[in-house]
Amino acid sequence: MTARSHLSAGFLALFFVLLVIAVVGGFGFKTWLPPVASEHGAVVDKVIRYTLLTTGLVFVVGHLILAFFIVKYSRDERGTAKRLSPGVEARWALSVAFGMSIIAEVGVLVIGMPAWAAVYGEPSPDDVVVEVVAQQFGWFIRYPGKDGKFGACRPELIRRGDNPLGLDKKDPASADDIIVEDELRLPVNKPARIVLRSLDVLHSFSVPEMRVKQDIIPGYTGRTRFVPNREGTYEIACAELCGLGHYKMRGLLQVMAPQDLQRWLSEQVPAITYIVD
């Protein structure tokens, strides 16, 4: 064997070692994701797994073909190999690209559509509606109270001390609104619709266990929806670098029995109690 073929064999061996590491690591990824705690979460994991598998296969097969051609034609120093016509080359390239798109996009759509429909589909009247308002660097959580309606919020009424969301005291719907900071409580096994607003810059509402991550855009009311199906405490993180204190923008999601949530809500003081006229 020549020194050159030794080098080729060495590269090939390295490729396979890396391949083994990637496959073992990749398929062991189940432990890398936090355990799912929402109904649609399993579908999200399926999409992640499918994407990893298909793109991984394309990567491996593509590189094997590339390696084959490199080895095969590496000794052809005079360039005598027969070249394909541009038309044939284009057909080959396009059919591979088209095939890859079908595998990746259609597969993800077919698997992921049920989760998309669950998160962004038509809201149901049974949804537990909670508003999450992001501000540098924290989360205000607003419950609509017994009337099920959120009171109007007006930017000109915002005061850091007593009225951080600018709640309009004159709106009858404001009377029983409850506002807390950084602690979101939701009932287990009930669909939660989260209304998302930002008071300043871009933020992103992310709860990894719920497989929920939704950007929040100032001036726009966004929403996300999920059904938490495991009681427990989960971290809400801001997933959009939003400024100096981004690292401190951490909240907690507590998923609890519905009667516990009702008891807790009944103990809370309505937000208008603290608002100065």
Next chain:
Amino acid sequence: MMKIWSDAWVQIVSGVFVALLLLGCSGGEEGDSGKEPDQETTSKRKAWDSALGTATVSGTVSFHGKPVPSRPVNLSKDAQCAKQHPDGLRDNSLVLNSDNTIQEVFVWIEKGLEGWKFPVPKEPVILSQLGCMYSPHVLGVMAKQPIQIRNDDSAVHNVHCLAKRSSKFNISQQTGATDTKTFKRPEVMVNLICDIHPWMSAHLGVLSHPAFSVTNDKGAFRITNLPPGKYTIAAWQDRYGIQKKEITVGDGESLTVDFTYPSAP
């Protein structure tokens, strides 16, 4: 193409463009007030004669009625802050004394001293961040007088100045950090906040004269060394805003003026 780029006119045009850009940037930083002349600095003013300052205005600021309870502050996001307030913390926008007088009301002479040019003290006013609070919460300072902002806390803070008539700033301060700032123009009030701890807020009354006072733990204020004359005296309270009164003081007179919040509807 190369020839065109080497031409002198290209350099001139790009130079003008950069200059305009810089001008635009600096204009933005100063805010709208950068364009309008400051009445107090442009008018002809006499140097202050301390021998004339013989009158005193003092009084008390009290609260009438039952105040709206203060919103509790959620300290859970910073263990360092929570440790310093084991009994919790509430919004400090209204600090009442046991006799229903109000602390931390800024009282100042709003009109009547425009004709004088007062010397600006060189010694700085100190604003400390301690216990995840601004201390003091309300203070007065003269325009161009240095203000020393210190972080005496174990937590990291940022000082975000929301001035409208002077330059804004936003500085991060580690434990033990000190920064000295000045405000170019008078403004009542300049709000300083900490974006990391949203309950932290300080209010600065920036004036072109030293005739101001902040009410103490008896709700009392005292403005001394006033020349005799007619004045508008004003009081600012964090929750309830500004009240004004017209007063006249004679040579060597001590006048008592009281304020009551909330003002009658």
